[in-house]
Amino acid sequence: MAADSHRRRRRTPVAVAATTLLIGLGTTAPLAAHAAQPFGAPNGAPAPTPLPTSEKGLRQSLDALNTEAEKLTEQYNKARVDLDRARKAEQAAARAAATLEAQTAPARERLGQMAAANYMNGGPSAMFGVSGSSEGLSAGAYLTQSQAGAVAALQKQIDRANQARRTAEARTAQVQQAAERAKAAREAARQKVAEVTKRLDKLTTTHVKDPRTGLSATIQGSGLPAKMTRKALTKLGSPYVWAAAGPTTFDCSGLVVWAYAQVGKPGLPHYTGDLLAMGQRVSRGSLRSGDLVYFGASVHHMGIYLGGGKYLHAPQTGDVVKISNLSDRSDFAGANRIT
Secondary structure: OHHHHHHHHHHHHHHHHHHHHHHHHHOOHHHHHHHOOOOOOHHHOOOOOOOOOOHHHHHHHHHHHHHHHHHHHHHHHHHHHHHHHHHHHHHHHHHHHHHHHHHHHHHHHHHHHHHHHHHHOOOHHHHEOOOOOHHHEOHHHHHHHHHHHHHHHHHHHHHHHHHHHHHHHHHHHHHHHHHHHHHHHHHHHHHHHHHHHHHHHHHOOEEEEOOOOOOEEEEOOOOHHHHHHHHHHOOOOOEEOOOOEOOOOEOHHHHHHHHHHHOOOOOOOOOHHHHHOOOEEOOHHHOOOOOEEEEOOOOOEEEEEEEOOEEEEOOOOOOEOEEEEHHHOOOEEEEEEOO
């Protein structure tokens, strides 16, 4: 009796843990159900088709698509968080079920051993007292009966834990599907943005030739750096003057500062070192129209990349703003993009 009481006290924390786990899993249902809802364009409205052909129309379409893409990205991010939570709940449920299963193994083994011993000692009648009445159970019979009751009680907990595990697995599968739908919707929106951007870039392509050097360049893009580049190109042939920043004379960084001011970004530092510290660094292989290129170990010169290996710059005293080949410089020091 004392041994059985002790075993009941030891089982109590397990029962409490199993109940707590079941309750905890239950509270994740609304979250999982919400995450499983399909994702799509806001208000179910698809992007306009066919796409506009004018620059104004394409810009409006691009703004709407970028907003949609941002919303879908956040929905995808939420789906990933929900999936992580669901997976953790599933793992916790599996661990609880496995723990309970492991705890029944010794009890089942002892129960089998005791039943076998009773049988070997005279069959079922040996489990009763001298009188053979049910009121006179032997100590071994009482222990066997008590052990069987403990195993049966623990089995109920195992069944509940296994049901919680199956429920958690189903919810994980639902959230996984939601995450996949969110990812697909986000990718579709990003492809649409890329398509509109590509069309807009083609629509806003500028070809220019420097009459002094004979070099030609093609500027593509509709963003701020490309707009700045087109403004800077209007100053082809303007004289170089040290520390000048327009509107008729320029030094290398002064040309950049002036051009950015013309497209709504005034107040940039008139110093190559500070300009290089701004924006986003760009590798030489990823240069595009409007990126700023820098030269020299001390970064003492800079220019504006045009495309096709050409760049615009104000070189030195006695020279003018012109187009040059990037390959002519052996002291390339880096590039960045200021938007």
